[in-house]
Structures are given as C-alpha cells and as structure tokens.
Amino acid sequence: MSSASLFRVDLRRLILLLATFSAIVTLVNGFYASHAVQRQQLIDSALESNRAYAQKLADSVDDFLRAAQQQLAYSAGVVGQRFDQGGVLLAEVDRLRLQTDTFNSVVMVDAQGRVRATSPEALQIQGRRLDTPGAVEALREKRALVSEPYVSVAGNLLVFISHPVTDRAGRYLGYVGGTIYLKQKSILHNLLGAHYHSDGSYLYAVDQSRRLIYHPDIHRVGVQIDKNLVIDAVLQGKSGAMQLKNSQDIDMLAGYAYVPSTAWGIVAQRPTHAALAALDDLMQSVFYKSLPLVVVLLGLVGWLSRLIARPLWQLADGARYMDKSTTAESILKIRSWYFETSELKRAMLVGVNLLHQKIGKLHQDVQTDPLTGLSNRRGMELALSVWQAAQTPVAVVAMDIDHFKRVNDGHGHSAGDQVLKRLAQLMRDNSRGGDVLCRVGGEEFLMLLPEARLEVAEQVAQRLRAQVQNTAMAPVGHITVSLGVAHWPHHGSDMATVLKAADAALYEAKHTGRNRVVVAPRATD
Numbered sequence: 001m002s003s004a005s006l007f008r009v010d011l012r013r014l015i016l017l018l019a020t021f022s023a024i025v026t027l028v029n030g031f032y033a034s035h036a037v038q039r040q041q042l043i044d045s046a047l048e049s050n051r052a053y054a055q056k057l058a059d060s061v062d063d064f065l066r067a068a069q070q071q072l073a074y075s076a077g078v079v080g081q082r083f084d085q086g087g088v089l090l091a092e093v094d095r096l097r098l099q100t101d102t103f104n105s106v107v108m109v110d111a112q113g114r115v116r117a118t119s120p121e122a123l124q125i126q127g128r129r130l131d132t133p134g135a136v137e138a139l140r141e142k143r144a145l146v147s148e149p150y151v152s153v154a155g156n157l158l159v160f161i162s163h164p165v166t167d168r169a170g171r172y173l174g175y176v177g178g179t180i181y182l183k184q185k186s187i188l189h190n191l192l193g194a195h196y197h198s199d200g201s202y203l204y205a206v207d208q209s210r211r212l213i214y215h216p217d218i219h220r221v222g223v224q225i226d227k228n229l230v231i232d233a234v235l236q237g238k239s240g241a242m243q244l245k246n247s248q249d250i251d252m253l254a255g256y257a258y259v260p261s262t263a264w265g266i267v268a269q270r271p272t273h274a275a276l277a278a279l280d281d282l283m284q285s286v287f288y289k290s291l292p293l294v295v296v297l298l299g300l301v302g303w304l305s306r307l308i309a310r311p312l313w314q315l316a317d318g319a320r321y322m323d324k325s326t327t328a329e330s331i332l333k334i335r336s337w338y339f340e341t342s343e344l345k346r347a348m349l350v351g352v353n354l355l356h357q358k359i360g361k362l363h364q365d366v367q368t369d370p371l372t373g374l375s376n377r378r379g380m381e382l383a384l385s386v387w388q389a390a391q392t393p394v395a396v397v398a399m400d401i402d403h404f405k406r407v408n409d410g411h412g413h414s415a416g417d418q419v420l421k422r423l424a425q426l427m428r429d430n431s432r433g434g435d436v437l438c439r440v441g442g443e444e445f446l447m448l449l450p451e452a453r454l455e456v457a458e459q460v461a462q463r464l465r466a467q468v469q470n471t472a473m474a475p476v477g478h479i480t481v482s483l484g485v486a487h488w489p490h491h492g493s494d495m496a497t498v499l500k501a502a503d504a505a506l507y508e509a510k511h512t513g514r515n516r517v518v519v520a521p522r523a524t525d
Helices: 003-079 086-099 133-141 187-193 229-234 277-304 310-319 327-332 339-366 377-389 404-411 413-429 454-469 495-511
Strands: 105-110 115-119 157-166 172-181 202-206 212-214 240-245 251-259 264-271 394-401 436-439 444-450 481-488 517-519
Touching: 003 086, 003 157, 003 172, 003 187, 003 202, 003 240, 003 251, 003 264, 003 277, 003 377, 086 105, 086 115, 086 172, 105 133, 133 157, 133 172, 187 202, 187 212, 229 240, 229 251, 229 264, 377 394, 377 436, 377 444, 377 495, 394 404, 394 413, 394 454, 394 495, 404 413, 413 436, 413 444, 413 454, 444 454, 454 481, 454 517, 481 495, 495 517
Parallel strands: 481 517
Antiparallel strands: 105 115, 105 172, 157 172, 202 212, 202 264, 240 251, 251 264, 394 444, 394 481, 436 444
16 A cells, blocks of 8 residues: 555544544533523523512412401400400400411400410310410510410410400400411411422421421421521521522522511522423433434545545534534535535534524523413513614503412412413414513513504503403403503613503502503603
8 A cells, every 4th residue: 555545544534533523522512501501591590480489478478467467456356345245255266267267276365364265165275374475475565466486385386466455445455366387287388388399399488586487398397497598598688599408408499588577588499400400301302313413424524534625624613613603604605516515514504503493492491481482581681672772662561360369269270370371372362473472470471562652552452451351261261451551762761661660550450440451651741
C-alpha cells in the first residue's frame, strides 16, 4: 500500500473521529443547556405556584377564624340579656356546635370561670371551674381571643376561640367559647387537608411556638420544629418561597404565607423531583427521537469522508452549534456541490429543526396552564412585554367565576376542573387567532386582545358573559362570570397599571351584583 493510500485512510478516520466527537459534544451541550434553563424555569414556576397557594390558604384560614369569631359574637349578643337562663344557654351552645362543623365543642362560662352550659353534654364539666390555658386567658383578657394550641384536660390538642358576654350596661358576665380539635375532623382540618397529593406534595401549619398545628401525618401534629428556614421566615410575618430540604432530607420547593389574625404560618411544598418530572420525560423523548438521526448522520459522515474532507468538515463544524437559532442558516450556506453532501446537509437541517421543535415545546409547556391549555402568567407576561415594546395597543378583559367556591364545595374539585376547561373553550370560541387567553389563578382568567378598541373588547366581554350564562355545564348546571375591561394605553402608561385597572373593574362588577361587565374609567376621567 502506497504512502498516499495510508494518508487517505488516516484522513478518513480523522474526519470520522472529529465528526463523531463534534456531533456528540453538540448534542450533549444542547441537551445540557436546554435542560438547565428549563429546569430553573420549572423550579421558579413551582415556587411561585406554592407561594400563591399558601397565601390563598392563609387567607382562607384567616377568613375562617374571623367567621368563627363572628358566630361567637352573635351568640354573645343573644345570651347577654338572658345569661341567668340555663335553658337559653344550653340551646345556644347546641346551636353553635350543631349548626356548622366549626367547633368540636362549645361552652358558656360565667365571670367566675364556672361552666354554665356545654355542648356536647358528654364533656360533663358543667358547674366546674375551667383552668385550661385558653379558659384562663379568656377570663383574664375579657376580649375576643384565639388561644395558642394546648392539650385539654381530656387529652385533646386544641385551639380555643372565645368572645366576652356583656349585658346592656356593658357589665362583664363571662364568655362563650368554642374548641377546634387539631387531631380530629373539623372544617379547619378539611380546609388544610385538601392539598395532599400522591406525588409527595403536602401542606402544614405552625403556630408562633413552632408547633405543628396541621400536618398530613396526624402523628406529627403537636410536634415542635426546631430548625427550619421556612418556619423561621413565616413566623417573622413574611410570605414567599424557597428551596430547601425537609426533615426527611428530601429536596422541596416550598411556598409560605402568614396568617395575621393568629400569627400562624402556612407552608405548601412539593418535591423538586416531582416538579421536574415532566421536564425529564420531555428531554428523554427528545433524546430517543434524535438518536436515530444522529446514527444516520454519523454513517453518512463515514461514507462521504472517503471522497472529500472540506464539505464534511464544514457540516461537522456546523453541528457543534445545533442548539443555536442561526445554525440552520449557516448550514444552508455550505456549498454541497455533489449529491452525497447535499443529502447530509438536508438530514442535518431536519435534525436541527427537530431539536428546536422539541425545545420550543418545552418553552410552550412552561408557559401553558396544564388543566385548561391556556397561557399561564409567564406566557401572559411574555405577550404583554412584546406588545408594549412594539407599541401595540392591547385590550384586557379580566374575568372571574362567580361563587366558584360553591362549585368545588357542592360538586367536588373534579367538577370544578370540568367547569374551568369548559370556560376555557368558550373563551376560545369568542376570540381571534392572535388573541392570548390566560388562566392566572384558580378561577381567574384574562383575555388579551391586541389591536382591539375598547368598545370592541366590551362587546367581546358581554358576548362571552351571555354565552357562559346560557351554557349548561355538567354536572354543575349554569354558572355566571364577572368581567372587567381596560385598554392600553387608554388606562395607563404601562401594562401593570392597565392590568390593575382591569382588576379594579372586575372587583366593581363582583361587588355591584356579579354577572356583569364593567369598563374601567379612563385615566383622565
């Protein structure tokens, strides 16, 4: 064999080696970069979702406790003029306990601390003087209170809510109090327990003493938590989100919120691996679908390397940057003056497009609400930033389902999800191809209408409102929505101001009768 033949063989192997190495490095680099970016975006999205959910539950707990205080205040007014009538007191404590599931037990106590009436009567404490922490505090403070959790004489871990009873002259007669058992069934337990999921997500609540007052593992209720950064933050009155390891050393994405009326903290957290499960599946799909094409490319490189090196090297050099948006244009500029290099060039373009399509799908999934298929808050912000940068006028229609809590409470969350999906379809039916439809909260939606006048947006909102009202949604029946309409730049110099204007109009619609459309007043009005 001549030296020229040896050189040709070595050159072919070198070209094949370099092409193989370049393809592998490019694919690994593209997958790594895409995975890293999408991973962080999913983590940020999960943290914000948990923060919003924890805040929503904190608000719900706060509302529940205030409602419980209102019930006790009403009863205090009822018995204030008849505190010496045992039958009236007994009837009132029974009504308080049995009318709702708010309290596990209810007592009427006089100014000397003795129980005048109790429900249920099985407690057998009537006539006794209560010396539990909640009872002592209520008698001492003589004001509406929510106690710190403590263990009762019967061994129950509970919270005691009380309200003073006075006569018409304002003379203190005693108090009415209700207990909420933290380890037994109650509205508070059900409210917090609805978050538990099979993917390892769960929610817990702590008091100012760092004691667990709710946890999906009932055996942990009452346990005091010493070292936890989330609990440190929430008990300082803060709300937010962070990534940390829980007591089982599992990496978690936690959102937290403060309950002002009781100084409790609500924490919603999800395992990081669960939040990233969809990303791993998508990247795996991209890899397996790209692998056959990579094998074909390497085979073509080995075959064509026998003929000429320069076009092949140019293609391999282009393959190093398959994840860049300019790669396809660069490959098109390569001079493939014979059939074999032309075919390889086409195959590489297919591979680049396939990889970019998969990466684009990852971007779309991050910006899409998984339940309704509408854009999420991230997608909304991206669309608004593009339109504002291009000075494109945009009409905003903010929408909220009236009394949606009744749907979930009366028919279950599965029925509520069906209503959300059906409403999303009605939004699509009433929109154009260029409109952006968003789900930005549990039952909160936005329609973004570029190049639409304010009057047209109002007509769209009215048409959607009427169609929702007239559409039966199994198994719930008929629902209604309230809508607020605003326009950029008529209602503000920036998108944030316009969104606030649309929210304010929506708020007015809900508080002036619901099932109506309100247009925000112009900024100069």
